[in-house]
Amino acid sequence: PYPHYAQLREIAPVHYVESMNGYVISRWDDVMAVLQDGKTFSSAQFWPELLGEYDPVPEVAPMISLDPPGHVRIRRLANKAFVPGKVNKMGDKIRRVANELIDDIVDRHGDEGEFDFVWEFTALFPVTVIADVLGVDLAQREDFKHWVDALLSAGNRAAYDQDRLDGIAEASKDIRAYFEKVFDQRSANPGEDLISGFIQAEVDGQKLTRSEVLNMAILLLIGGVETTTNLLGISFTHMKRIGNIQEKLRADPELIGPFVEEMLRYDGPVQMLFRHTTRAVEMHGVTIPANTLVMPLLGAANHDDRKYDNAEQFELDRKPKEMMSFGQGPHFCLGFYLSRMEARLAIETLLERFEVLEPLTGEPKWMESYFARGPKGLPVRFKIRG
Numbered sequence: 001p002y003p004h005y006a007q008l009r010e011i012a013p014v015h016y017v018e019s020m021n022g023y024v025i026s027r028w029d030d031v032m033a034v035l036q037d038g039k040t041f042s043s044a045q046f047w048p049e050l051l052g053e054y055d056p057v058p059e060v061a062p063m064i065s066l067d068p069p070g071h072v073r074i075r076r077l078a079n080k081a082f083v084p085g086k087v088n089k090m091g092d093k094i095r096r097v098a099n100e101l102i103d104d105i106v107d108r109h110g111d112e113g114e115f116d117f118v119w120e121f122t123a124l125f126p127v128t129v130i131a132d133v134l135g136v137d138l139a140q141r142e143d144f145k146h147w148v149d150a151l152l153s154a155g156n157r158a159a160y161d162q163d164r165l166d167g168i169a170e171a172s173k174d175i176r177a178y179f180e181k182v183f184d185q186r187s188a189n190p191g192e193d194l195i196s197g198f199i200q201a202e203v204d205g206q207k208l209t210r211s212e213v214l215n216m217a218i219l220l221l222i223g224g225v226e227t228t229t230n231l232l233g234i235s236f237t238h239m240k241r242i243g244n245i246q247e248k249l250r251a252d253p254e255l256i257g258p259f260v261e262e263m264l265r266y267d268g269p270v271q272m273l274f275r276h277t278t279r280a281v282e283m284h285g286v287t288i289p290a291n292t293l294v295m296p297l298l299g300a301a302n303h304d305d306r307k308y309d310n311a312e313q314f315e316l317d318r319k320p321k322e323m324m325s326f327g328q329g330p331h332f333c334l335g336f337y338l339s340r341m342e343a344r345l346a347i348e349t350l351l352e353r354f355e356v357l358e359p360l361t362g363e364p365k366w367m368e369s370y371f372a373r374g375p376k377g378l379p380v381r382f383k384i385r386g
């Protein structure tokens, strides 16, 4: 589905894009090499460019913006709080969130009809899961969703008027104040939630500081909400095109795992990343100067036929061992395990509860972004199972 990526891979694997003043990298091996070499291809400008003055915790860099070796300590601490064993225990909660959202849809629309799958399910599901995982109290949920939306929209600030910018600034202050309160409360009284996990995690006698914990909570929101929302939107968009796929998945729910994995490869929510060179680098005869923007195209690497047979095809039984959708190297996605589990459990619950759940249009409106991929809305026809 990506003819431009194919052209780049074949004709210009290192291609200068004038409007971005940077180079896009499109072959699997090259994207891998860039992402694994954090010293040459630095992440330090990532966060300031994303949030700018709206960063709620400006005094320390979040780990997604740290280069090795500084990144290592904080990542090891984060890994400790986020091991698969702990994530696995969240399964029941995640199913409950999906079921509650479906109950709300039935309350609003009855047993059959139409609703917007993005606005009424996918945009609410991951933020509710993360709120649960971080231990956000129920009374605060409404505010929390509002703050997260404002913060997530900060990346688009060039397009906003002053009122909207003031709203983002306000949300950024509120979310910090909220997590500061949570930090104090959980330091005194730790629970099973992830913030308590971050406060307690210790590597070589070292713990995360208060600002680092705040930062981690906010990074999880920004990294974990829109991506998972989009993965579910993308999945249901393509289901319409892939012959009888819902029937197959309903008949054998074991196939939902392989479906999610192949969907992530085929059309992932993050299409590209951003790095800056710390020195001049030569690749495929092109010299990239020092301190220059480099954009590894994850989506192009995922369709490289040097890496996959029939790379342009969705194949349910492909079971890709490796994919580029979560990045690679030191910043490989911390939510790799959680997000795939969320997607599997959401799809499983949806297909169980809905007899019919079908997009009304062939091609939805996609987000206007080079970087994030997902439908802006997805009207569906539905019928709940009796």
Ligand code: HEM
Residues within 6 Å of the ligand: 043, 046, 063, 064, 065, 075, 130, 219, 220, 223, 224, 225, 227, 228, 231, 268, 269, 270, 273, 274, 325, 326, 327, 328, 330, 331, 332, 333, 334, 335, 336, 338, 339, 340
């Ligand atoms: C990093 C994708 C879900 C937390 C990343 C990166 C990618 C990515 C491509 C690498 C960024 C870079 O190298 O600059 C995705 C996709 C997701 C997803 C496609 C869903 C399908 C999540 C979830 C969470 C999360 C659910 C948290 C609960 C993070 C964090 C990092 C990260 C904390 C930074 C890791 C580091 O700097 O060491 N993600 N992500 N992500 N992701 Fe995800």
